[in-house]
Each structure stands twice: as C-alpha cells, then as structure tokens.
Amino acid sequence: xxxxxxxxxxxxxxxxxxxxxxxxxxxxxxxxxxxxxxxxxxxxxxxxxxxxxxxxxxxxxxxxxxxxxxxxxxxxxxxxxxxxxxxxxxxxxxxxxxxxxxxxxxxxxxxxxxxxxxxxxxxxxxxxxxxxxxxxxxxxxxxxxxxxxxxxxxxxxxxxxxxxxxxxxxxxxxxxxxxxxxxxxxxxxxxxxxxxxxxxxxxxxxxxxxxxxxxxxxxxxxxxxxxxxxxxxxxxxxxxxxxxxxxxxxxxxxxxxxxxxxxxxxxxxxxxxxxxxxxxxxxxxxxxxxxxxxxxxxxxxxxxxxxxxxxxxxxxxxxxxxxxxxxxxxxxxxxxxxxxxxxxxxxxxxxxxxxxxxxxxxxxxx
Numbered sequence: 317x318x319x320x321x322x323x324x325x326x327x328x329x330x331x332x333x334x335x336x337x338x339x340x341x342x343x344x345x346x347x348x349x350x351x352x353x354x355x356x357x358x359x360x361x362x363x364x365x366x367x368x369x370x371x372x373x374x375x376x377x378x379x380x381x382x383x384x385x386x387x388x389x390x391x392x393x394x395x396x397x398x399x400x401x402x403x404x405x406x407x408x409x410x411x412x413x414x415x416x417x418x419x420x421x422x423x424x425x426x427x428x429x430x431x432x433x434x435x436x437x438x439x440x441x442x443x444x445x446x447x448x449x450x451x452x453x454x455x456x457x458x459x460x461x462x463x464x465x466x467x468x469x470x471x472x473x474x475x476x477x478x479x480x481x482x483x484x485x486x487x488x489x490x491x492x493x494x495x496x497x498x499x500x501x502x503x504x505x506x507x508x509x510x511x512x513x514x515x516x517x518x519x520x521x522x523x524x525x526x527x528x529x530x531x532x533x534x535x536x537x538x539x540x541x542x543x544x545x546x547x548x549x550x551x552x553x554x555x556x557x558x559x560x561x562x563x564x565x566x567x568x569x570x571x572x573x574x575x576x577x578x579x580x581x582x583x584x585x586x587x588x589x590x591x592x593x594x595x596x597x598x599x600x601x602x603x604x605x606x607x608x609x610x611x612x613x614x615x616x617x618x619x620x621x622x623x624x625x626x627x628x629x630x631x632x633x634x635x636x637x638x639x640x641x642x643x644x645x646x647x648x649x650x651x652x653x654x655x656x657x658x659x660x661x662x663x664x665x666x667x668x669x670x671x672x673x674x675x676x677x678x679x680x681x682x
Contacts, residue, residue, distance in 0.1 A: 322411050329407040329574075329629070349410045349644035400490060401611050402497030402516065405576055405627070406639045406668065414643040416453050418511055419666035423447040450511035451666040453642055454501045456492055458485045458663075463656040489645055489663045497639050498613045500667050513667040516625075516637075517617055521673035525618060525680035526557060537681040538622070539584040547587060548598050551575075554626045554677050555603070561674040565631055572605045572629040578614035578622040581682055618680040628675040636675035640666040 324347050412419065427443035460481040470477040500515035514520065528537040528550050539547050555568050566573070577585070585595040585608070599606055617623045628636050642664035651658045670676060 323409045324411060326410070327403065327408040329403070329405060347410065349408075349641055350646075398490060400494035400497070401609075401613065402494050402639055402668070404609055405516065405574065405611070406497070406637050409638045409640050410642075410644075411640055411666075412453070412642045414455065414646045414662065414664045416642055416664070419451040419453060419640050419669070421449040421451070421669050421671065423449070449669075451640065451669060452501070452511040452513045453664050453666045454496065454513050455662055455664045456489070457648070457660060458488055459658060459660045460485060461653075461656055461658045465655070467656070485661050486645060489661075492663065493641065493644070493665055496665050496667050498611075513665075515668050517613070517623075519637075519668060519670050519673075521670050522676055522678060523561070523673065525623065525678045526554065528553075528679050528681050539581045539682045542584075542587075544587045544589050544593075544595060544598075547584060547595050550679070550682065551595075551599065554624075554679055557677045558626050558628065558675070561677065562628065562631060566628050566675070568603050568606070570605065572607070573603070574607045574609055574625070574627045574629065575599065576609045576611050576614065576625040576627065578617070578624060578682070579610045579612040580615045580622050581624075582610050621680045622682050623678060623680045624682055626677045626679075628672070631672045631675050634672055636672045637668060637670045639668050642666065 327348075423446070425445040425447070427445055428440060431437070431440045460478070462478040462481055467477045496513065496515060498515045498517050500518050501513035529546075530537050531541040531546060532543070534541045537550075539550070542550075558573070559566055559568065585599075588594045596608065599608060614623050614625075630636060644663060646662045646664070648660045648662050650660070
C-alpha cells in the first residue's frame with residue numbers, strides 16, 4: 317500500500333520526454349519508473365560466479381552478462397518516455413513499487429473556527445478529520461522471445477531483432493498507460509470493486525458535465541454550428557464556473573490552467589470575427605497563462621458527444637490531478653530456452669487521481 321508521500325519522482329505536465337542513457341545509474345532509472353527485480357539480478361550474478369569457479373573445458377557462458385549489458389535499448393527508452401496525451405494534461409508521478417496493490421489518497425478536513433479572545437474564555441481547539449480513498453494498482457505484462465535462428469537471419473539484413481522487440485514492448489506499454497489514464501481499468505470499475513482504477517474521463521469525484529446553450533440557428537450546442545461570439549461566450553461561461561467552484565481561489569488572468577478540447581473542434585478555434593480575431597487569439601489574449609490541448613479521446617466521449625475540460629493546474633499549491641505510475645517498464649524475469657532467451661516485462665499503474673475535484677469544469681455537446 318502506498319500514499320502520496322511515497323512519490324519518488326514527478327514529471328510535470330508537458331515535461332515528459334526521452335533522455336540519454338549515457339550517464340544513467342541504476343538508482344536513477346528506478347526513480348523514473350524503469351527497473352529490474354533485485355532478486356533476479358543477484359541470481360544472475362550468482363550464476364556468473366558459478367560459471368567462473370571450475371576450470372572450464374568449453375567456451376565460457378556469456379548468456380547472463382549479455383542480458384545486463386544490453387538490457388535497455390535507447391530507442392525503447394525514447395518510446396517509453398515519449399509524452400502521451402495524458403502526460404500533456406497531468407504529467408506523471410512515479411510512486412511506490414511494482415509489487416504494491418493499492419494507492420491511498422488521504423483527505424484532510426480541518427475542524428473548528430476561531431473565537432474571540434478573553435483571559436477567562438474557554439480555549440477552542442482545532443481538530444482534523446481524515447478520510448481515505450483507494451485506487452487499485454493494475455499490472456500488465458508483455459514478453460519477447462528472440463530465437464537464435466530469427467536473430468541470425470535478421471542480422472543478415474543488419475536488423476537488431478531483440479532491440480526491435482523491446483521497442484515494440486515499450487510502445488505497447490506507452491499506449492496502454494495512456495488508455496488507462498483516460499479510461500481507467502474497466503474490469504475493476506464494471507465489477508464494482510471497492511478500490512477501482514479510474515481515468516480522466518470517469519473519475520467519480522468530478523462534477524457532472526455542464527450543458528452548453530444551443531447555437532442561435534440550430535437545436536445543437538455543437539461548436540461547428542456556432543459563431544465566434546457564441547463559442548467565446550461558452551469559453552467565458554466555463555472559466556466563470558471554475559472561478560465559482562473554487563470560491564475565489566483561482567484567478568484565470570494570473571494562474572496557470574488548461575483548456576482540454578476534443579480534437580474534433582480544433583478547426584472551430586480558427587473561427588474569426590470580421591476583424592480577423594480568432595477564438596485561439598481570444599483565449600491567449602484574455603487568459604495569457606492558459607494552455608490549449610486537443611485530446612482525440614475527448615471526441616464523442618460522453619455518449620457520442622464531444623467533451624471538454626477546463627482545469628486549474630494547482631489550487632493553493634496542491635496539484636489538481638495526477639497520473640500515478642508504479643513502474644513504466646519492469647523486467648520480471650528471463651529464461652534461457654533451447655531456441656533463445658525469453659524475457660518478461662511488466663508495467664504497473666494506479667490510473668488517475670483528482671486531488672482537487674472542484675478544480676475541473678467539464679462540458680459536453682460541443
């Protein structure tokens with residue numbers, strides 16, 4: 317079981333990117349979500365030592381040492397740390413370990429109000445009410461088996477088969493991580509698990525979708541049929557709702573926040589006035605610290621209707637939302653077979669947690 321105090325590394329939103337392995341250390345890789353089972357490594361070293369003890373009559377075995385000298389393919393690392401759409405919205409918090417089963421969110425509610433001082437007045441003490449929510453850690457797996465024959469044949473075409481297979485695993489994990497970040501892990505939600513794994517689109521703490529007004533000449537709120545004035549009016553309405561929800565703890569002209577729009581409306585932001593001022597320019601001029609993100613997974617996300625989120629980045633120093641990841645890619649084990657070396661990799665994530673649900677306003681229908 318892990319909680320927010322166990323976060324060992326934080327990639328801020330929009331800051332996830334590939335890095336060079338030249339100066340990377342084992343501990344450094346672990347901090348950013350890459351790892352190898354320490355027991356597995358000790359077993360490997362023990363096997364190497366046992367190989368070295370007797371006077372060998374055949375060629376020394378290099379099977380295990382080779383495993384650790386080519387463990388991480390640089391291209392696989394690039395793919396693993398290529399920013400996903402969820403990374404752009406929430407970033408990544410690397411927390412806990414691959415073996416953890418739950419992520420714990422603690423809610424602190426202060427109790428009590430101040431009272432007027434008097435030398436003989438009774439002392440009022442402040443109190444705290446603690447509540448906890450849980451998110452299940454979901455582990456996934458993918459393996460590779462570059463056979464001796466396949467590697468030999470691929471090498472004739474100057475192809476590094478094992479590296480390509482590792483690249484495929486890292487790409488699959490990256491795509492899977494993004495899917496869980498948006499949709500959660502469906503089995504845990506559908507079965508009514510007490511500790512489900514939620515995503516951006518189904519986090520239970522978020523408020524209901526706001527209903528936008530219809531266009532003046534149609535019975536639909538879709539932006540494709542709205543004028544510049546109507547689209548900007550919707551935007552001002554959503555920002556105003558965010559201010560109202562946060563009770564003055566958010567200033568849209570001074571603080572950083574995001575508009576996460578469905579990709580389907582990207583071109584509507586190019587709608588202009590008769591003076592050539594686009595919706596995009598209106599947003600940048602009116603809200604200079606706002607960021608615009610287009611998320612394909614927001615297309616038709618609410619029963620066939622497009623959705624958008626307006627999200628504060630922080631409220632009183634607290635992150636509004638986080639993507640919690642235990643391991644981005646973890647070597648569980650390997651096995652030498654007659655044909656080649658079988659390797660099993662795993663990924664672990666707890667999905668998404670919104671620590672300040674009132675820091676998000678959602679709308680549907682645009």
